[in-house]
Each structure stands twice: as C-alpha cells, then as structure tokens.
Amino acid sequence: MAEPAIKVRNLYKIFGRRDREMVEKVKEGVSKSELLADHSHVLGLRDINIDMPEASIQVVMGLSGSGKSTLIRHLNRLIEPSAGEVIVHGEDVLQMSEKALREFRRHKISMVFQRFALLPHKTVIDNVAYGLHVMGKSKAEQKTGAMRWIERVGLAGYEDNYPAQLSGGMQQRVGLARALATDADILLMDEAFSALDPLIRTDMQSVLLDLQKELAKTIVFITHDLDEALRLGDKIAILRDGEIVQQGTAQEIVLDPADEYISSFVREVNRGRVIQAETIMDTPPPPGPPAENSIRVEKGTVLEEVARRMTEQDRDQAHVVNGSGEPIGTLTMRSVMAGMATPVLKDAIE
Amino acid sequence: MAEPAIKVRNLYKIFGRRDREMVEKVKEGVSKSELLADHSHVLGLRDINIDMPEASIQVVMGLSGSGKSTLIRHLNRLIEPSAGEVIVHGEDVLQMSEKALREFRRHKISMVFQRFALLPHKTVIDNVAYGLHVMGKSKAEQKTGAMRWIERVGLAGYEDNYPAQLSGGMQQRVGLARALATDADILLMDEAFSALDPLIRTDMQSVLLDLQKELAKTIVFITHDLDEALRLGDKIAILRDGEIVQQGTAQEIVLDPADEYISSFVREVNRGRVIQAETIMDTPPPPGPPAENSIRVEKGTVLEEVARRMTEQDRDQAHVVNGSGEPIGTLTMRSVMAGMATPVLKDAIE
C-alpha cells in the first residue's frame, strides 16, 4: 500500500504549564487520574501512533474525554503537542513555517468543529464562504461555491440568517458546509453529525462516502454512533484515556474486541448491518452446485440484507459467492439469526 | 388517566419583529418556507397541541430545525410564544408573575441545554451546584448535592476544572448534572446525550429511567437517536416544520408510520430491539399445548431477544404467553427474521 496520508508518531499531549516535564512522568507510567490528582495536569494523549491511509475514512471513537478532539486538533496543528510527530503527506506539520502552515490549512486540510465554532457576525453564506474567502477566491466564486454547499446541506433560504437564528443542527450543517466548501484533500470531522436527525444524517453520510470515493478525500471522522462508524469507517481506532486501545476494520472490532472495554463499547451495535455473510458462513461449501432452495449472496453482503432476502424469497439457506461467482460457503437461517442477535444483549438493556 | 403534567394548546411561535401579525398569516396556511422567503420571519412552531402525562418520558423528535428546542423552551417560558397556552401541573406558565415563574423554575422544572450553556467562570462543582445555590441551599448542601451528581456522571476529579478545560462530552455531562442536582419534578432535556459515547450514554439512560420510575419524574427528552427514543420514550412526538406530524408509542410509530416522512425517519431503527413478539405473532395460537420444540417467551419480549434464545436453544419455533402464562400466539424463526429485517433496507444503505 502507498504511504499513509497521515502518520502520527509517539504523540503526547498534556494540558498544563509544565507539560514537557509531565511527559516524562507519563512515560514512567503515571496514569491519567494520578496525573490529575497529584500534579493538576490533564493527560490529553499518550503515545499515539497511527497511520491513516490515503483516500479512506478513518473513524476515531472512544469514551467522552478520551482525547479524540485533542488528537484531531493536532493534525492541523491547532494544538502544539507536548512531544511527538505528525506527518501529513510526507511533511512534518510541526516543522512547518507559519506561512507553510497557513497554506496547508487553506488548501489541504479543513475541519468541522465539535462545537461548530461559527463566526457569529457573519451570515450563513459568509460563514460557508469563509474558507474560500481566505484563499483569496473572487466574490463570485465564493458565492457559487458557498451556495452549492448550502443547498447540499439543506439550508437554502437561510443564507442571510445569522448563526444565532439557526437551530443547533442547522448550525452544525453550516459548519459542515464551511469545511466542505474549501475542497481540501483532508477533512477533519469532530462529531460532525452529532446534532443531526437520522434523515439528514444519512444524507450527509452519503455525501461523505461520495466525496471519499469520487474525489479520493482522506477523512478523519470522530463519532459516538457505532452504526455510523461502521458504515463510514474503513478503519476505526478506539481511544481510552488518551491511548489507542484498538485499531482495525469495523468487522475486526465488532467480532474481536481487544478487551472488555471495547466489547462493551460495541455491544450496542446493530450487528445485522455490520457482519458480513462470509464472516459467519460455514466453509468450505459442500461440493457440487448449491442446493435448489438456497439463495445466492455476494461476499460482503451484511447479514440483515441476507435475512431480508431469505424472508422475501421464503428460503432458509444461502450460499455465499466470491467476486467471480464461485461459492465459498453457506449460511442457514439459524446462523444468520445467531449472527444478528447480540450475544450479551440481556444485560445491555436494563 | 390523571391530568397530564404538561398540556400545550394551540402554541404558535414565529421569530421576527411582527410575530403576532404573522400568526394570522400562518393560520391562513402560509408555509414555513413562504414565510421565510416572503416575510423574512421564521416559523418556529405552528399550532402545537400535546399532552405529556405525569411521571412519564415524552420524547420529541424531528428534523433538524423543526422546532424541538423552541418547543421545549416554551415549557419553562424561556421563550414567549406568539400565541397559545402552556399549562404545567394545572397552572398556565404564561400567566405566572415574575416571582411565581422564578419559584417554578427553581423547584419544579430544570433543563439541559443543547449547547450546554455552562457558566464559563465557574468551576465544574459550582456549575453543578448553581441550581441549589439559586434555591438558597447552604454551602454544605450545595457541595454534597453537587458532588453526588458529579460522581454519578463520571466527572469526579474534575470538580475544580473550568468548563473550557473539559471535552465536549464532559461539558455536556456537567450540564446534565446541573439539571439533575436540583431535583425538580420536570426535566427538560434538549439532546442531552448527543455528545456522549455509547457507554456513558447507556449509563445515563438508565439514570433517567431510574429517576422516572423511582421518583416519578416527568421528562421531556429531545433526541435524534431512534434507538434511544425507543428505549426511553413512553410517548414519542415527531415534529416537522414546526408541526406535530405524529404522536404515539414507539411501537405505533415504527410499525405504523403516519406518512412517508416518518417511515423514512424510522427506517434506520434496529427493529429487533423495538418490535415485541406479540406484534408479529400468529394468532390465535393453535389449540392444545404448545409444540415440544417451541420455546416460551413472555409478552413484551423484543424480537432480538427471541432470536437470541431461539439460536441458543437451537429451536425454530416460539410461543408467546401473556402475564398469566397462557399462550396467546406463535412465532417461527422466519417470522422473527422478517420482523427484524428492515423492509426498505436496500435503498437506505448507499
């Protein structure tokens, strides 16, 4: 595989005046809560190492306060780390001159903020055009560029309103449009959909997926919504107390959680939508052509879809085929149902 | 049933200088987008009528910008309506004197804000104690009251930090603790969990459910998360463009969406966790005792649970029994699977 778009190496961030000093303590093994109680410094990130491949969506998840926003802010150097390196497209962000950093932020990377951070004195259209304006685009370009995204996020008609006149979700969409309008290669999205209703959210998710597929954008996406993470994330990293506890694909994490923490984390997920047929199929398929009453599903189909087709066509067997149409395994209604039902469901609800 | 805790009658809210005048226009049928385009007034709410029963959780959902926050703000009169009535525990909130309103807000009703609205100059503990402080509680009471909730929302150790030093989700939990600490009868929660990760969120949901069950709190809860809505909501109301388009229980809404809008809205839901066995069972059950290979599930069990038990016990039939143990219907593995798979799933993903 090509060089990753973003490489983070040994990144530490400690909030407080004597952060450099505290890095040593943390390296010696002082925990987040000890650091807070004994030294009044907050551990933001501890020894983060992560590669984010080009043209993919990297999802970051984790408990509230685990350092997700802190991490994403390092990627465009809104925060100076206490130690470590951040390399984007082969360039060390932390070594950039002020000018280089400015150019980098203008053209290469853009961001949606968790708390929106709109410019309260600018109308919706001026907010959205802000990135273009900073680049020095002409008024007309700014306007068309902004309007395109305003319409896309469903705020047409509100161009001349001020942020304070919008609902929370509308404000979030303004922030989204603002980040998308600059057409940067890398998008940093800090809980960018948290205030959206399911309909608009699904719509925005497809916008992101399209962007990533068609324009090969690299997207770093923080979310608390597992279903969203699983739908969007090519790769998922899970943080806890400033450390990465697991990285991998959605499947890997749902099916093989690294520890108790992660398994409780993913317990809530709608497994039918994550787990793919080949993950739970019986292999190898029995020799010979598949049974009459077996439906054919492609590799990569999620269980819910398999279940839907089975019930629609009133069958209770399926065979999974690979790209070239050869059967690679079989499924029964029972195995599908087992895959969909959460093993630990009982204690999860109430 | 007893008198509802909160009754809203013919409530209109229009944002803009000439709101009274615009109410007439809206009554004549001017739409939200027309009002914005032609009169530069924003329609917040249109003819809202809703009863929220005592000691229950009323969930409010709807598209971003549909008026949820506006509605909830009317309940404690943070916004003056353009027309209509809001009656809480039999008293008209809009007729209250300033003093009565103050007492009402201090003791009867408390609120979690969508954008947190913490007091930036107060530490976490002082923020949480704010409601108690306003009531005139002693320092010691404030402290114990606040600490109890700080611990409960998982922020112990951060009492002396300022809001700006906390992550988004931590700030949201401060807002939550602040609202809960006053021990008011009515809780207004505007996307109170939107910034929380699934673990803490589940935990907070159970806090709410406990409060409602044990202390008979009336809770009005805005959320965009359908699963959350379905788990918490005794009743759900769905808003669109300032109007209520459907009200009912979770089941009613998922299974019988009033229109295209609502059905697309609930499409994403994890049906296995909402739909109960009796909803899809075949009735009446065949006469005589249930078949040998049929497992027994109680009325009210959700499909996912039925599926789990079926696969665990390796059966493919189930019978549903009512409170007194009499069978009231049967289920097959197929019908369970059909119930769990979303009928319109295909166009929903990608």
Next chain:
Amino acid sequence: MSRTIDQEYRAFSRAWGDAIENFFRPLLDFLLWFENLLIQTPWWIVLAVVVAIVWFASRSVKITIGTFIALILIGVFGMWEDTMRTLSIITVCTLLSIVIGMPIGIAMSRSNKLQAAINPILDVMQTMPSFVYLIPIVMLLGIGLIPGLLVVVIYAMPPIIRLTNLGIRLVDKEVLEAANAFGSSGWQKLVEVQLPLSLPTIMAGINQTIMMALAMVVVASLIGVRGLGQPVLQAITNQYFTQGVLNGLAIVAIAIIFDRTSQAYGKRLQRHREASHG
C-alpha cells in the same frame, strides 16, 4: 437674557447655598479627617499601610515593590505631604465614582430607555469644560475639598458607568438563558453571572475612572484643593519644568499604583480566563 439667567443662578445660590453646604458638611469633615490622618501619621506607618493594602489586593510582588519604591522617591523629593493630600481626595473620589457609577451602569444595562436618557448626561459630564461649572460650583459651595470632589467625580464617573453598561450588555445570551432557566433572581443573575462575566470590561472602566480622577488633580487645585496640583501650577508660571515634571510624575505614580492594584485584584477574580489557554 443671559443676564437674567446669571441673575437667577445667583439668586438660587444665595437661597440654597447654605443648605447645600450643610448637606455636604459630613463629607467635608470626613475628607478633612482622612487628609489629616494621612498627613499626621508618621510617614513610615502610612507607607507600611499602603504597601500592605497593595499587597493584599494585588498579591503581586512586583506591584508591591514598585509602590514601595515610588513612595520612597516621593518622600525623597519632598512631595510627601502633597502626595498624601492628593491620595486622600483621589481615593475618596475614585471610590465614590465606582460606588455610584456601577449601579447606574447596571441600571442602564437593563433598560434601553434609561440608557438613552443617561447617555447625553454622561456626554455633558465628560465634555462640558469643567471651567464652565467651576465658578458656579464655587459660588454655591465655596472653594475647597467639596467642590473639588464634585468636579473630579463628575468627570471621573462616566467611564465606569459606560463600561459597566457595555460589559453587562455583552454577556453571552446563552449563559444568561441558563441562569434564567434555574430561576435566578435579578440580583443572583447580576452577582453570579453578569458582573463576573463582564469583569474585564468593568475593570477597563475602573482603569479609566482612575485615570480621569488623576487627570483632574490640577483642575481641582484650581479651586483650592491642596495637593500635587498646586506645585504643578506654580511650576508653569515660574517655568520650573523639573518641578512640574516631578509633581506630575507623583500624580502618575498614584495613578499607576491605584490602577495596577485594582487590575491585579480584578485579574484574581477571573481565574477561568487563564484556564482556557491550551
């Protein structure tokens, strides 16, 4: 017409002068007492007390030492007594301005009507040349501390009023809404939310009020207030620039001591601002 107005003012001052003078008598007595206290107490006690007050308010070693050195220099250059006189009246004027001005600013912030009504008054207070009302005030009250105090307060009060008003009006609406939602009374909102959050702006008002009060030292001396103003005036007519500059610097020193102490105190009340720096 001018003549009749003049006549009427004269008649008014004849009729009411004594009453008004009596009204101010207690204040005058206090001012005299305070001035005497500062002058008659041995210098090292005054020095110690001032330095202690500065320390407790500011908790800043730098400011405290600066104050100490400034006062010592003032003593060395023989300006102690004048400085004490100025210190005495300016302390009272500044405190009065703040104590009266802040409530007015608060009231203004709550009502647009009141704001519209008071603003022109403040404009007049700040730009009507004090020379214009110097003589009418003296006619009414004679020369000395009371008219001096009035002149200083009239000029020094507007900034604190204006900036209190501004500061409170700029407090974030969301935060106020939260305070409302918990049923805060007007007073609670003021004390718990509005004042703390508008503190930086209010402190700028206090800074300007201090500056204005000290800028009026010379004007006050025109109507018989003793202190550092008179040597300045003498220095002009005699073209003793150095004397003028020295006394001027003593005035500046008082201003800086007042200002830095109050600002450091204000800073200590706003710890949350530092907290947000990454």
Next chain:
Amino acid sequence: MSRTIDQEYRAFSRAWGDAIENFFRPLLDFLLWFENLLIQTPWWIVLAVVVAIVWFASRSVKITIGTFIALILIGVFGMWEDTMRTLSIITVCTLLSIVIGMPIGIAMSRSNKLQAAINPILDVMQTMPSFVYLIPIVMLLGIGLIPGLLVVVIYAMPPIIRLTNLGIRLVDKEVLEAANAFGSSGWQKLVEVQLPLSLPTIMAGINQTIMMALAMVVVASLIGVRGLGQPVLQAITNQYFTQGVLNGLAIVAIAIIFDRTSQAYGKRLQRHREASHG
C-alpha cells in the same frame, strides 16, 4: 540639577525647534486649509455637508435632525465660526487618535510584553497634567494649532488604544481557532474576525476618545487654538455664566454629534447582535 535640566531643554528646543516645526508643517498647512474651508464656505453649505455626512454614516433620522437643529442653534447664538474652528481641529484630532491608536491597540493585543511596555506610557499620557508639558511643547513649537493638536491627541488616544486591546483580547477563543483552522493570515483574522467581534468594545473606545478630545478644547485654547475654548475661558473671568454654558453646550453638541454618528455607524456594522433577540 533642576536648573540644568531646564537649561538643556531650552538649548534642545532652540536647536531642534525649527526642524520639528518643519516636520509638522504639512500637517499645519492641512489644518489651516481645513479650518479655512469650514469657515469660508457659506454656512448653509457646511450645514448641508455635515448633515449629509451624519446621515450617511448613521442612517438615523433622529440623529440627523438633532444635528441639524444643534447647528442651527449654534448659528443663532453666534457661535458658528468658533464652532467651525473647534470642529476642524477636533475632527482631525479624533481621526488621528483613532488611526494611530487602533494599530497600537491591535499590536498590544498580540503581545503581552508590548502590553506591559505600553501600559505605563498610556498611564502617563492620561494622568500627567497637560499643564506640565504645555510650556515645553510651546517652547518647541510655538503656540497654535500643532501644539494644540499634540496636546489633544496625547490625551485622547489612550482610551482607543486600551479598549481596542481589551476588545481583541476578549474575542472568543473558539471562533479564533476556527479562523486559524482555515489558514487565515494574521491580517485576515484581524479584519474578518477580531475587529468585527470586538467592535462594541472598540466603539466604546472611540466614544471615550471623542469625549477626551472635546474635553481638551479648553486646554488647547490655552496654547493658541482658536475655537470654543476661548469664549469659555473669557466667560469665566468675566463671570458670564450663560456665555460659558452656551459655548460649553456647543462643545457638548459637537461631542454628541460625533459620538452618535460614529456609534450608529458602528451599530450598523453589528447587525448580527440584533438578530439573536428572540
């Protein structure tokens, strides 16, 4: 020692006075030209132009009509020429103060060191009695418009510097972070974010600068600036209170016209603030 300092200053002013005077020559020429323009243009043209400027800046009928009436009254009471002279110098002083002061305030807001260095200078500018430097300035530059302008600007500039600094420092960190994230240059951040968001505070600075400039009209008249200051002083020595008050009111009127116009203009730049009211 005092004497030698005095002597040296004299020697310095003799040696350099002319050079400095020449340096200011263009400014003086401009001031004279502007003053003459205002005085020699027929009054109704000046009136029309002023009213038009007020209208275009403020877009407020009330302020425009108020200005019109005030100027008519000034004419009726025979203060037109003096008012024009004062208007001319004060316009230049206020603009100069703002044009010089705002960049200094901006620079101060960017560096704590610079702030610590400039603050005491501002304290001196505001509290060093102008009487102290009146004569040295006159020795250097003679009496007339230039020293008058200097004295006014020295006194009027600190508020705009301080409040620009404060305003910018109070801008919400989150919003600035967003501006940074899009790669705004320092200048873009300033113009697009910091200045607009600190506008209410900066406008308070402008208000105070206008007030201070007009408060100095009388002092400027002590060193040869013609205008409304002198009649005020004459009124005092002659105890013509009404004349004093009338001329004082003309000064106040100019202050109010300047202030309301600039404030209304500033308000128009902050439409978003109204928007947030329910």
Next chain:
Amino acid sequence: QDSCNVTISNMNWASAEVMAAIDKIVLEEGYGCTASLVPGDTMPTFASMTEKEEPDVAPEMWVNQFREQIDKAVDEGKVSYGSEVLSDGGEEGFWIPQYMADEHPEIKTVEDAFSHPELFPSKEDPSKGAFYNCPAGWGCQITSANLFKAFKAGDKGFVLVDTGSAAGLDGSIANAYEKKEPWFGYYWAPTAILGKYPMKKLDFGVPHDDAEWQKCTTVADCADPKKNAWTKSEVFTIVTPKIEKMSNGVKDYLTKRAWANDTVNKLLAWKEDNQATGEDTAYHFLENNEDIWSKWVTPEAAEKIKEAL
C-alpha cells in the same frame, strides 16, 4: 503696507481682551496690517514669544507675576517692553467686600482685619479666620504669604487659604458676596469682578519699602518678612523683536498706547452690563473715546480708523 502681519495674544481676562481687540482694529484699519488674535494663557504665550517669537504682541502682561523671567528675556533680546498699558498700574492688595466695610467701619487697615479672625471664619475650621491667598504660582502668592507672615496673621488665628487659580479666587468672592458672607483676601484691579462686586482695599498702614520688597517680601521662604505695601503693579505690553524692527508706526503705537484705570473700569462696567464681547467693547470704546485713542496713533491712521467706524 506690504508686510505688516501681526499676531496679537488674546488673553482671557476682560481688560486684556478689550485691548487686544482694539489693537486688532487699529492695526488693521489704521495701519493696513493683517492682524490676528491668538488665544493663550499668560505663560504659554510668554514661552512662545521668547522661544518662537510668536505671537508678536501681548497687550497686557502683569509683569510682577514673573518679573525675573521677563527681565531675562528682555536682556537676551527675545522680547521687549512696549507701552505701560495700564498707566496707573494695577492695584494689588488685600480687600474686603464693601458690605463688610460698611458693617464694620472699624476695619480700615490690614492690621484691623487680621485682628478679627472671628469675623472671617474659615469653612474648614470655623474657629480660625480665613485669608484667601493669591492664585497658585503667581508672584503675588509669595508676596501675600510673606505679608501674611509679617502681620503675624497665623498667630492671630488666621489660616492661609489656597485658592488655586483666578477662577477659584473669583469664585470664592462671588460665593461670599451672594450670601453676604465675610471675605478677606488678595485681589487686584482693574477687573470685571470689582465692577460686579464692589470691594474695599485695606490700607497696609506702612508705605512701600522697595529695598525690603526686593530683598524679602517677594522672596519665597524669606525668614523674617516685614510689613510692607504694594506699590502700583506694572502692566506692560510685551512685543517681539519683529515689532521692534517695524518702521511703519506700528511700533510707535504699541509703545505709546495706554489707558487709565478710570477709563478701563468704566469700559469694563459697560461690557459687564451688556455681557459684550471684547470686540463689541473695543468698538464701543473707539466710537466714544476718540479723544483718548486719537493720541495713540498717527493722524492719518486716526482718519482711517474713524472712517472705518
């Protein structure tokens, strides 16, 4: 005349204001000069004249206030004396209001007044008598203080009240006068105040002793001041070398013109009655006192001026 361009200092007290206005009219109408009035306080004006030779004329300078500096500047050739504009000189001394004098005919001298502190109670400490001193920084401040000491007023129960400025002093008189309260202090004539508030100058009881005056009475911190009395106070026109060099009669005019206190007092009373400006009063004077001013100017100039009126 080709290059006759004169700037005249316009001080802000009544007599100076009127004389400045007269000078302007006379120079413009009579001598064809361009004359402009420049406002300014005494000291800034004086500093500007010595250092920058501008304005050219200060019509009325009370030289006692800062005699040392004027003499020095004259020696250095920076300025020179013009006419003694108040030919009778200013009258300085210690005064009480006329109503006090009427009520207490026994008070005739300074000594008498100083023996009755109870008649002039101080506002700040009514057990003491108050003596209102000359404004801060003026020459008379030292003189008055020394005389105060010479008369042992402190021992007799008086305190010296700092008035700060002419405005303060005037105000204190007005304040006392309106309420018919006692007042005792330094003042001078001719002034508008004395027109408005008739006052009585007290006799010092001793003649003017010039040697003592130079040696001690006007010297700050003089150890042992003796009783002494003011002689007339000299009030001069001060001009710059530019005027000195003028040959067209302007210089002559400025070194010649002078008026008597009587004339000034009458004029100021008229001004006061009409609340007139300096310019109005100047015209009033020129129209009604041709006999006086025609002696100041060349006959041709007088003609032109008359024409202009």
